[in-house]
Amino acid sequence: MTTMRKRFYELATRALDDDPRTAIVLAEIGVSELPRHERVFNVGIREQLMIGVAAGLAFEGLRPVVHSYAPFVVERPYEQIKLDLGHQDVGAVLVSTGASYDGAQSGRTHQSPGDVALLSALPGWTIHVPGHPDELEDALTGALAGDDRIYIRMSEESNAAPVRADGLTVLRRGSPDAPVVVAVGPTLDETLAATSDLDATVAYLATVRPFDGDGLRGLVGAGGDVVLVEPYLAGTSAAEVAAAVADRPHRLLALGVANVELRRYGRGRDHRAAHGLDAAGIRRAFTGFLDKPAVAPL
Amino acid sequence: MAATTTLDYDDLPALLTELTGDEKHDRSALSTLDVLWVLYDRVLRVDPRATDDPERDRFLLSKGHGPAAYYAVLAAKGFLAVDRLAGFGGFDSPLGYHPDHLLIPGVEISSGSLGHGLPIAVGTSLGLEARRRERARVFCLVGDAELDEGSNWEAVQLAGRLGLGRLTAVVVDNHSSTYHWPGGIAARFELEGWSAARVDGRDHEALERALTTTGERPHAVVAEVER
Numbered sequence: 001m002t003t004m005r006k007r008f009y010e011l012a013t014r015a016l017d018d019d020p021r022t023a024i025v026l027a028e029i030g031v032s033e034l035p036r037h038e039r040v041f042n043v044g045i046r047e048q049l050m051i052g053v054a055a056g057l058a059f060e061g062l063r064p065v066v067h068s069y070a071p072f073v074v075e076r077p078y079e080q081i082k083l084d085l086g087h088q089d090v091g092a093v094l095v096s097t098g099a100s101y102d103g104a105q106s107g108r109t110h111q112s113p114g115d116v117a118l119l120s121a122l123p124g125w126t127i128h129v130p131g132h133p134d135e136l137e138d139a140l141t142g143a144l145a146g147d148d149r150i151y152i153r154m155s156e157e158s159n160a161a162p163v164r165a166d167g168l169t170v171l172r173r174g175s176p177d178a179p180v181v182v183a184v185g186p187t188l189d190e191t192l193a194a195t196s197d198l199d200a201t202v203a204y205l206a207t208v209r210p211f212d213g214d215g216l217r218g219l220v221g222a223g224g225d226v227v228l229v230e231p232y233l234a235g236t237s238a239a240e241v242a243a244a245v246a247d248r249p250h251r252l253l254a255l256g257v258a259n260v261e262l263r264r265y266g267r268g269r270d271h272r273a274a275h276g277l278d279a280a281g282i283r284r285a286f287t288g289f290l291d292k293p294a295v296a297p298l
Numbered sequence: 299m300a301a302t303t304t305l306d307y308d309d310l311p312a313l314l315t316e317l318t319g320d321e322k323h324d325r326s327a328l329s330t331l332d333v334l335w336v337l338y339d340r341v342l343r344v345d346p347r348a349t350d351d352p353e354r355d356r357f358l359l360s361k362g363h364g365p366a367a368y369y370a371v372l373a374a375k376g377f378l379a380v381d382r383l384a385g386f387g388g389f390d391s392p393l394g395y396h397p398d399h400l401l402i403p404g405v406e407i408s409s410g411s412l413g414h415g416l417p418i419a420v421g422t423s424l425g426l427e428a429r430r431r432e433r434a435r436v437f438c439l440v441g442d443a444e445l446d447e448g449s450n451w452e453a454v455q456l457a458g459r460l461g462l463g464r465l466t467a468v469v470v471d472n473h474s475s476t477y478h479w480p481g482g483i484a485a486r487f488e489l490e491g492w493s494a495a496r497v498d499g500r501d502h503e504a505l506e507r508a509l510t511t512t513g514e515r516p517h518a519v520v521a522e523v524e525r
Contacts, residue, residue: 023428039428046452049417053456056421059406060429064421079411080449084418087408089400 004154005097007133009033011140012065016040021063022144025054029068029097047072051080051092058090063144069103070096070112070153078118086122091147095140099155099186100232100257101271104264113257117236119151120209127209128152129185129231134162135206155231156268157186163204168215172202179225179290182216184208184237187229187277194282200227208237213244223249227286230256231277253289255282305374307335313370316383317393323366329472329499329523330439331367336505337437337468338375346376349404353433356422358407360415361441361470362396369393377404413447416440416467420453423462435512439468442483443475451490457516458491465516466509467492470499472523487518499523 009030015022016037023039024030027050031042039062043049047068054064066073073096074081085092096115103110119125126148128139136154143150163169168182171192178199183191188204195202201219205212208230220226226245230236234256241252257275264274272278276285305313310331314323338344343355359368369386372378378393385391392401396410407418419438426434440450457465469483479486484494492515495508499521508519 023425041424043452043456046456048413048449049420049452049456052414052417052449052453053421053424056418056423057425057428059418059422060425060431062425062428080414080417083408083411083414088418 001158002133003156004130004133004136004158005156007136008067008095008097008140008154011137012067015065015144019063019144021061023054023057023062023064025050025057025064025066027068027072029072047076048080051077052084054092055080055084055088055090058085058092058147059088063091063093063147065093065095065144067095067097069098069110070115071098071110074115074118074151075112081119082122085149086124091149093140093143093150093152095152095154097154099153099157101275102156102268104266104268104271107265108261108263113233113259115151115153116208116230116232120236124149125209126150126207128207130154130206131159131185131188131204132162133158134164138164139206153185153232155186157231157272159186159189163188163206165204166207167205167212168219169204170201170219171204172200174199174201176221177224179227179286180216180219181227181229181286182241184228184230187231187282190272190277190279191229191282193279194286198286200286208240211237211240211244213240216241216244220245220248220250225251225253225290227253227289228255229277229282230254233257233259251289253285255285304376307339309374310335310367310370313373313380313383314366316380317366317369317386328367329441330361330364330470331371332500332502332523333439333468333470333505333521334367334371336502337509338371340502340506341509342437343433343435344404346404349377352429352431355434356406356419356426356436358409358415358419358422358436358438359397359405360407360409360419360438361412361444362409363412363441365393365395365397368397372402372404378402412441412444413449416450416453416457419465419467420457420462423457423465424460426464434464436465437468437509438465439470442469442471442473442479445469445479445483446475446477454487454490454492458487461491461514462516463512463514467516467518468509469518469520470523471520473525482520484518484520492516492518494518494520496520496522
């Protein structure tokens with residue numbers, strides 16, 4: 001199966017030919033995967049400039065796509081994202097690769113578990129966390145046609161099959177009072193495996209901002225347990241869940257990447273297990289959460 | 299006074315007084331006054347009635363600190379109603395201590411945090427190139443202390459290597475950078491592939507000559523003003 005990253009380069013190449021608005025802005029990473037083209041701008045290893053250039057291109061009516069490893073596209077030029085794009089009110093499509101721990105062997109410098117939380121702290125961003133190359137294609141195609149601010153977080157982790165739907169999508173329905181498990185992007189297959197024999201409603205979400213609070217409220221009904229499984233910093237969408245079900249009793253278990261310096265190399269799957277995001281870890285946390293009785297109201 | 303009234307250089311002190319309420323004006327606000335006046339009076343192809351004209355010159359004020367001179371020049375040139383000056387900094391005023399381009403027609407970028415204008419100006423220059431807008435020039439005003447920010451040098455380096463001839467950086471040098479620029483600011487631009495000129499930042503003829511210089515390379519005008 002093709003990777004999200006390979007699909008991205010194919011789609012970006014095609015977009016350059018098909019749409020004169022499309023511009024690609026790079027800081028070396030990805031240059032060898034894309035054609036030489038008058039609208040591919042490699043600024044060298046200058047990530048602040050990468051965002052500033054994208055802003056200038058957007059001011060002139062182009063649709064800039066900025067691509068690099070997640071730490072270099074989100075964290076290093078964060079103030080440029082806030083000001084050159086957000087405060088100037090121009091659009092861009094940021095497409096990152098590497099996610100939380102794809103670069104396990106590269107260590108902390110190439111890992112960005114905080115990217116979604118950071119962009120969530122800025123107004124007006126749509127954030128896609130595709131779980132499959134086909135979902136990446138849908139997200140990118142939509143993003144190229146618009147002129148708003150969009151972040152697409154690619155990963156080497158991928159589910160076996162795409163879910164091509166908008167908003168929170170129920171994939172398995174439990175009994176009416178069963179916990180609602182929300183799996184984000186590439187966590188879906190592990191989440192389904194973790195809960196296959198348990199009474200749970202499992203729903204999928206690939207667009208996390210804006211967060212589909214209406215969808216979640218519909219699933220939670222009068223109240224109950226919510227489990228959030230996110231492939232980035234644990235709790236990143238906890239406030240969104242809290243806001244969505246603020247008017248009904250609920251408990252929340254928010255799983256994700258722990259906010260620690262792990263200081264381990266290895267493979268992505270080693271890190272997935274270390275953060276409890278493999279099927280065994282998700283199941284352990286989930287059953288432990290269910291075993292803990294809710295505190296009775298006073 | 300109506301928004302379209304065109305005033306003269308000699309009217310600027312009165313406009314500044316309108317803005318700040320002070321008879322005497324802060325030097326940091328005034329360091330850019332002559333450069334801004336010459337740009338808007340003699341150099342920039344901009345029109346307050348057509349601020350979205352795709353062929354207009356783009357002027358990006360990167361050094362957004364002390365924008366009184368900028369607002370005064372914009373008012374003198376009809377981009378801003380003179381009666382808006384009095385509310386400077388107020389909740390209902392479009393005029394903040396750093397400018398917001400969404401609130402003032404003709405202002406190209408919002409600024410305040412230093413080191414953002416030149417990188418955007420490089421993108422604007424590349425965008426104009428891609429859109430085949432041959433005439434539009436891009437000017438970006440920075441301060442000598444602002445050049446402390448490394449993001450400027452990312453932009454200077456790339457603009458020089460790519461030969462962005464439509465781009466002019468105007469450096470208002472009032473020697474306010476704590477650690478100075480040994481060997482001079484102009485030399486740094488030249489080393490990166492720019493042409494550069496040093497001029498007296500109060501001499502309107504010299505400023506006009508330097509600011510209307512164009513070539514194959516990006517151009518830096520270092521305007522020296524008293525500290």
